[in-house]
Amino acid sequence: MSNVKLHSKFDQRSGLRWLWLAIIIFMIDYLSKVFIIGTMTVNGSTPITVLPFMNLYYVHNTGAAFSFLSTEGGWQRWLLALIAVVACGFLSYKMRQASITQTAHNIGCAFIIGGALGNLFDRIQYGFVIDFLDFHYKNHHFAIFNLADVAIFCGVILYLLSSLKKTS
Template sequence: MSEKALTLKESGVRWLWLALFIFLADIAIKFLVLEYIEFGWQNRIEITPFFNLLYVRNYGAAFSFLSDQAGWQRWLFTGIAFAVTAMLTYWMSKLPAKEKWNNIAYAMIIGGAVGNVFDRVVHGFVVDYLDFFVGNYHWPAFNLADSTICIGAAMIILDGFISKDKAKA
């Protein structure tokens, strides 16, 4: 016995509006950063005693992973982002729209991944602008796209624990 296929309206694909919103917000903020903040740590704008806005370039992945390589990593991370986006969109198409938690998590990852891919393709690097620190320790600079990817991934992990707890009960 086969399951009835979900229509676009019934499937989690309806939640792609959130991915589009994240993408557009990320690109808009990065545009403002490129327009109004000079490149480099020395040009930071102090917001609070633990937070700065700045403009730095990330040629690698999260936390500048592989940023010191010759440039091949740009296309590797772009390919990975396209593959993950395709996989998550497929999963959303199989998931009912009413399953908000996972659809929101997937949309957050997609929106962030596409935002960073846009930077890699257009600029050759990802624009990072959020700088949190304690004393002399600075968390690696990041952006809205990175934040939504991490939050979406955390939601998926949390859902795995919650689902296991529900199954035991």
């Protein structure tokens, strides 16, 4: 009898072991949006007194980042949903190819996947993404976004840094 173990597609040594983090990101994003829906009205703003540069401002975003494509007739909902599904599939494949010890790479992928799933859920459930974080300086406001967007941004930075580290 051979001592060779057969490994499943979900190999315990692959980066897929980090997918638990994507689930946590998704849940935090989901719960934050449930809170906003339950406590605010659409286009309502609430200043955060301990953070004078930030408001909660509840909006529905039918587009992508910075409301890109938001004025289109609705087809963008399904295009952006498809992009999210393809991105999640691609990043899951990259995690499967990576070692569990490639921490920055796997965390970056998990953050992007969790954020993409959070916004994908909104697009499918509501037809738009729930945004509510409004950073500003005096009367100059940045685009309104959500925790899924923060996770995607942080994930892209980690993914790029891990890619640069490999090529160095």
